[in-house]
Amino acid sequence: MEDEERILELIMSREHGILQNELWREAKIDRRKCSRIVDRLEKDGEINREQELNKGLRTYRIKYIERKETVKDxxxxxxxxxxxxxxxxxxxxxxxxxxxxxxxxxxxxxxx
Ligand code: SF4
Structure with a gap:
């Protein structure tokens, strides 16, 4: 859970998203574990991914999905x-x- 929170915070901190191949390096986490966490976050609707070419390699740009505040009052x-x-x-x-x-x-x- 700690890794997931760290990854989500990293994604949220980037206004224009973060490339998946940068994310696992910055989070200092195993690439496969990072990928599993990203899959879960995407399924939960926390993030979205769009394919992107970076230095000739295919990767994903991951962005946090802003939630609109619901009326609480x-x-x-x-x-x-x-x-x-x-x-x-x-x-x-x-x-x-x-x-x-x-x-x-x-x-x-x-x-x-
Ligand atoms: S209250 Fe009137 S304006 Fe509002 S949704 Fe109903 S018909 Fe439309």
Missing amino acids: FKLLMVDDMFAPCTGCNLECTPAQCVPLSEWIFGLLNEE
Whole structure:
């Protein structure tokens, strides 16, 4: 687990990703073990890999997949006691003419 964390931190630290053949050297880890860890991280959706040529050799550029923050504070979706109307809505959607959405937006504008 310690190796996996180190590898993930290395990948995350590179804005433009890191080549797989640099990764195992920088992590000071066996190439095959590094490859297994990278496979696992890719399956878990933590990283993606794109094939790339480096000095005539085929390797992969590995990048961390940024996760969008989920809304943790549901109060942000509330206006008075009205939850954001689009959440879970299955009505025929015409936002410009939607009464629930209009009421929610007016409530939002009237909040202090
Ligand atoms: S705009 Fe209105 S109809 Fe469209 S998803 Fe939101 S609440 Fe539903």
